[in-house]
Amino acid sequence: MLRRLVAALAGLAVVLVAALYAAPASAAPVTRVLVFSKTxxxxxxxxxxxxxxxxQLGSQNGFTVTATEDANQFTTANLAQYQVVVFLSTTGDVLNATQQTAFQSYIASGKGYVGIHAAADTEYDWAWYGGLVGAYFSSHPAIQQANVLRQETGHPLTSFLPATWTRTDEWYSYRTNPEPNVRVLLKLDESSYSGGTMGGNHPITWCQNYGGGRAFYTGLGHTEASYTEANFTRLxxxxxxxxxxxxxxxxxxxxxxxVSGTAIRAGANNLFVTAGSGNLIANASAASTTAQRFDVVDLGGGNVALKSRANGMYVCAENAGANPLIANRAAVGGWETFARVNNPDGTVSxxxxxxxxxxxxxNAGAAALIANRTAIGAWEKFTLTTS
Structure with a gap:
C-alpha cells in the first residue's frame, strides 16, 4: 500500500511538473513553413x-519546408496548412489581386510572415504589403563589411548576438524609416561602411504585429555565404x-x-533640412531623426561650422560653393566655414x-541647398531649434 501511495504521489508530481513547463496551447510548435521565392x-x-x-533548420527543429515559386499556391485553402510564409528575396510584382487577397486573409487569421533581404524589393504598388514588410528598398552600395548594432540586450530574437556584429553583406537602405511602426532589433552603423543613405538611424532587422498576424523582416541575406553563418541562420x-x-x-x-542637436527649418517651405550621404535638402516635415540634426560649432568671429549628427561630418560648400551643400568633410576648412547672420525677424542666414x-x-526648397545668392530673401532664411 505504501509503495502504491508513493508511486501515485510520484506520478502526480510528474504531471504537475509537466503542467508547469508545458507550452501553452497558443504556443504550439511550428510544423509547416512555405518558402516563396518568385522573382x-x-x-x-x-x-x-x-x-x-x-x-535544414526545419529538419533540426521539427517543421517541414515547402519551397515554391508558384504564386498559384496563394489560395486560402492551401495557405491554411502553414504557420509561416517566408518571402525569400522575392522581387517585383509576384502576386495578382486574388492571390494578394488570400495572403492578406492568411495573415489576418493570426499567421506569420518572414521577409528576407529583397522581400523589401517586392510589391511596390500594394500598400498593405508595404506595411507588412515595414519599409521598401531604396538603394545599396557594393558588398562590403559593416557593423550591425544589436538594439536590446535581452530581446529573445537577438539576445545571442554580440552587441556589435561585424559581417559582410549587401546593405540595403530603405525609402522610409520603419521605426515608428515596428520593433527595431538591429541597426547598421553607417560610419562602418560607405554608401549608406539613412544616416545615424538605419534599421536593418525588425518585427511587428500586423494585420492580425506577425511579421519579421531582415535586410541581411544577399550573399550565398550568409546561409552558412550560424548567427544569421539562428536569427x-x-x-x-x-x-x-x-x-x-x-x-x-x-x-x-x-533626438538632440539643432534642427534647421527653411523659410522657403517651412521644412527641415536633411543631411546624410547626399546633398542637403529641406524636405522633412519633422526633425525626428539624426538626419535632421546638426551641431552648430562656434568658430569665433561670427563664423560657424555645421556638423551633421547623421554621419558626424561637416557641411561643405563643395567645389568652392559651385555645388550643393553636402555633409562629407571630416575637418573644418574654408569651404566648411559659414558666417552666421542673425536677421531682425529672428531667423538666421x-x-x-x-x-x-x-x-x-x-527652388522654394524643392532643390538642394546651395551657396549662390548675393542677398538675403525668404529662401535664404532659416530657423534654428533644439526642441
Missing part, C-alpha cells in the same frame, strides 16, 4: 542557399518561430528618446566663406 525583377543567386538553410530560426507563434517576444514599437554667397533653399 519578377533581379534574381539573387543565394536563393537556393536560403531554401537549403531553411530546410532566421528565431524569426520563423516567433512569426509562427511558437515563441513570444515584444514586437511593439519602442518609444524613441528625444549663412554666408559661405568659400565664395562669399548666402545659402539658399533653392
Amino acid at each position: 519578377a525583377g533581379f534574381r539573387h543567386s543565394s536563393i537556393p542557399n536560403g531554401i537549403a538553410a531553411i530546410q 532566421l530560426l528565431g524569426g520563423i518561430q516567433w512569426a509562427g507563434g511558437a515563441t513570444t517576444a515584444d514586437c511593439t514599437p519602442r518609444s524613441a528618446p528625444p 549663412f554666408r559661405a566663406q568659400a565664395n562669399g554667397r548666402y545659402v539658399v533653399a533653392e
Whole structure:
C-alpha cells in the first residue's frame, strides 16, 4: 500500500511538473513553413542557399519546408496548412489581386510572415504589403563589411548576438524609416561602411504585429555565404518561430528618446533640412531623426561650422560653393566655414566663406541647398531649434 501511495504521489508530481513547463496551447510548435521565392525583377543567386538553410533548420527543429515559386499556391485553402510564409528575396510584382487577397486573409487569421533581404524589393504598388514588410528598398552600395548594432540586450530574437556584429553583406537602405511602426532589433552603423543613405538611424532587422498576424523582416541575406553563418541562420530560426507563434517576444514599437542637436527649418517651405550621404535638402516635415540634426560649432568671429549628427561630418560648400551643400568633410576648412547672420525677424542666414554667397533653399526648397545668392530673401532664411 505504501509503495502504491508513493508511486501515485510520484506520478502526480510528474504531471504537475509537466503542467508547469508545458507550452501553452497558443504556443504550439511550428510544423509547416512555405518558402516563396518568385522573382519578377533581379534574381539573387543565394536563393537556393536560403531554401537549403531553411530546410535544414526545419529538419533540426521539427517543421517541414515547402519551397515554391508558384504564386498559384496563394489560395486560402492551401495557405491554411502553414504557420509561416517566408518571402525569400522575392522581387517585383509576384502576386495578382486574388492571390494578394488570400495572403492578406492568411495573415489576418493570426499567421506569420518572414521577409528576407529583397522581400523589401517586392510589391511596390500594394500598400498593405508595404506595411507588412515595414519599409521598401531604396538603394545599396557594393558588398562590403559593416557593423550591425544589436538594439536590446535581452530581446529573445537577438539576445545571442554580440552587441556589435561585424559581417559582410549587401546593405540595403530603405525609402522610409520603419521605426515608428515596428520593433527595431538591429541597426547598421553607417560610419562602418560607405554608401549608406539613412544616416545615424538605419534599421536593418525588425518585427511587428500586423494585420492580425506577425511579421519579421531582415535586410541581411544577399550573399550565398550568409546561409552558412550560424548567427544569421539562428536569427532566421528565431524569426520563423516567433512569426509562427511558437515563441513570444515584444514586437511593439519602442518609444524613441528625444533626438538632440539643432534642427534647421527653411523659410522657403517651412521644412527641415536633411543631411546624410547626399546633398542637403529641406524636405522633412519633422526633425525626428539624426538626419535632421546638426551641431552648430562656434568658430569665433561670427563664423560657424555645421556638423551633421547623421554621419558626424561637416557641411561643405563643395567645389568652392559651385555645388550643393553636402555633409562629407571630416575637418573644418574654408569651404566648411559659414558666417552666421542673425536677421531682425529672428531667423538666421549663412554666408559661405568659400565664395562669399548666402545659402539658399533653392527652388522654394524643392532643390538642394546651395551657396549662390548675393542677398538675403525668404529662401535664404532659416530657423534654428533644439526642441
